[in-house]
Amino acid sequence: LPCAITPCRLLLGECVTDLIRHGKQLALLSDNGRAISVQLGMTGRLWMPKTPDDASAQERHVHIMWTLESGRMLFCDARRFGSVEAFPNRDVLQSVKWNVLGPDALTITGPELHRSLGITHRAIKAALLDQSVLAGVGNIYADEALFRARISPHVPASYLDADACARVATCIREVLELGIMRGGSTIRDYRDGRGEAGSMQDEFLVYGRGGMPCNVCEQQLTSGTVAQRTTVWCETCQKNRLSR
Numbered sequence: 001l002p003c004a005i006t007p008c009r010l011l012l013g014e015c016v017t018d019l020i021r022h023g024k025q026l027a028l029l030s031d032n033g034r035a036i037s038v039q040l041g042m043t044g045r046l047w048m049p050k051t052p053d054d055a056s057a058q059e060r061h062v063h064i065m066w067t068l069e070s071g072r073m074l075f076c077d078a079r080r081f082g083s084v085e086a087f088p089n090r091d092v093l094q095s096v097k098w099n100v101l102g103p104d105a106l107t108i109t110g111p112e113l114h115r116s117l118g119i120t121h122r123a124i125k126a127a128l129l130d131q132s133v134l135a136g137v138g139n140i141y142a143d144e145a146l147f148r149a150r151i152s153p154h155v156p157a158s159y160l161d162a163d164a165c166a167r168v169a170t171c172i173r174e175v176l177e178l179g180i181m182r183g184g185s186t187i188r189d190y191r192d193g194r195g196e197a198g199s200m201q202d203e204f205l206v207y208g209r210g211g212m213p214c215n216v217c218e219q220q221l222t223s224g225t226v227a228q229r230t231t232v233w234c235e236t237c238q239k240n241r242l243s244r
């Protein structure tokens, strides 16, 4: 079971030997085997300020501060949807927390996605957001990937054949890789670990563009709610029906 978070559980005096990730979950591993999992949620971030002064503006949102040989590392979270948990070792982290996650989105293949979607009749957008089906895709990247794959967010996931799954898997990997290259999307206040803003927001083809012209066909993009999330798609480019 997860250990209570106390200063000595936070790897005090230990050496961080590895950083691992599955989907949206991160973990720091230490040389004595302990693991700290970090879930960033909406506004959480791990931050290594370049100078001591850097941290002052963020001070009220700092929940944890580690002093490392190379400087300080902070866990900040303005809206508190994030979390930090301690585990006695990597195996417990895996069995308690990560075993419920689907395959990782950054390396997902067509056959893996096809298998993971299974026979669910939920809309493909809802299935992609379900972390037990696929780990690592959120609202922005689901919309961007489905647009690039030319598949409507409403299509029942079970309608996607092997070819469609291969297309969606490729587009998911592409938009995530682009997002990483661009340092993430800074829509409001996101900053990476070095305090830099991302520029993925400049690459969005649909997200946040409801009512604006589609970059491909110039028809107005539609905005609506799918899987309880604001969703933007092109009625012309993204097909509702797929051959099975």
Ligand SMILES: [Zn+2]
Residues within 6 Å of the ligand: 214, 215, 216, 217, 218, 219, 234, 235, 236, 237, 238
């Ligand atoms: Zn279009």
